[in-house]
Amino acid sequence: MDAYLRAVGSGALSLYGAQDGYWQNLDDASWADLREKLQHPRSASIHLANDSADENRYEFEYRGRRLKPLPWDKDASGYVSKVSFWLPTEYLEQHGPGRVRELALELAAPLPFSSGHAGLSFNGHVPSGAEEQFHEMSMRYPGMDLPDPGLLSMEIGTRVKGVRWLNFLGQPVLGELGGAAGLRARLHSPGTTVQELEGERVVVTLGPSPDAGDTEQGRTLPAYQELAHVLEPWLYRAEPRRSLLESP
Structure with a gap:
């Protein structure tokens, strides 16, 4: 702080x-x-x-x-x-x-992180009732993050929330990838770097600056897609939430 x-x-x-x-x-x-x-x-x-x-x-x-x-x-x-x-x-x-x-x-x-990221994000928290609209926007701009839901820290464990400009990886995910060398061997996009940090951790940087992307303009961010493919087994997937008014 x-x-x-x-x-x-x-x-x-x-x-x-x-x-x-x-x-x-x-x-x-x-x-x-x-x-x-x-x-x-x-x-x-x-x-x-x-x-x-x-x-x-x-x-x-x-x-x-x-x-x-x-x-x-x-x-x-x-x-x-x-x-x-x-x-x-x-x-x-x-x-x-x-x-x-x-x-x-x-x-x-x-x-002592398991994972983390830095990059562009939508401003503010997703208001109730607007989740679908924000989801559609995030699909169009794949480099943009959706702010964490309030319950994320109660669910994510050691999984990875997503791929952004800077991607911090620690244990156990990095170890299961074969460490920094194993991760580096799987990434081939120009501009992608894997920097080792103390404590068996790394930061993966995707290009010189953050990029929102825009699928409607053909900017699909292939470097982001490549890292997402490598991390697929460890990516966090939010479970659908039921309304409190719904019957069980």
Whole structure:
């Protein structure tokens, strides 16, 4: 979180999601409380954002893995902790993709991740009732990510959410691919690089900058398709959700 704030400025985040479900202004006392939660997490849930009413420009979100399943949980094997960092496209345009990649590597370095990614994303969370529309848009723009659903960290386990510009892979997936050398041998698209990181981890970079693609314009992102094909056995597939109003 501190590395992110150094990059975007301490004033980029001004609100936090309180336990009552409302946004509250960040002050010295709330910052101290949030840092305490991160230093001694017990399935901490932290959501920080900018104060724009029109768009989500900067966000930091951490969902800690529950130490014990809830009484009604049937299976807790997919529980993981997750963290996400948001930047506006203006940051990419001003500082360039090289700086964004450096920041992503700095943020990832201390994290014991199984997987992660960085790239372009639709702005904000998918509103209820608009899932089909956003799904169609994501099919047209294969380089664009859909923001994580709230239950993702309770389901994904060690699987990989998808393929984007920067793709961070750790264990066990990287080991099952034969390590960095085994993964590198399977990727042949121009501009694709596999960089080894400490702790038996890698970052796969697909080209010099993020690309949304556009299937209607013939921009199908073959490098993204190649990596998706390699990772197919480990990709996360969300289960269809039933409405609470539906009968069992």
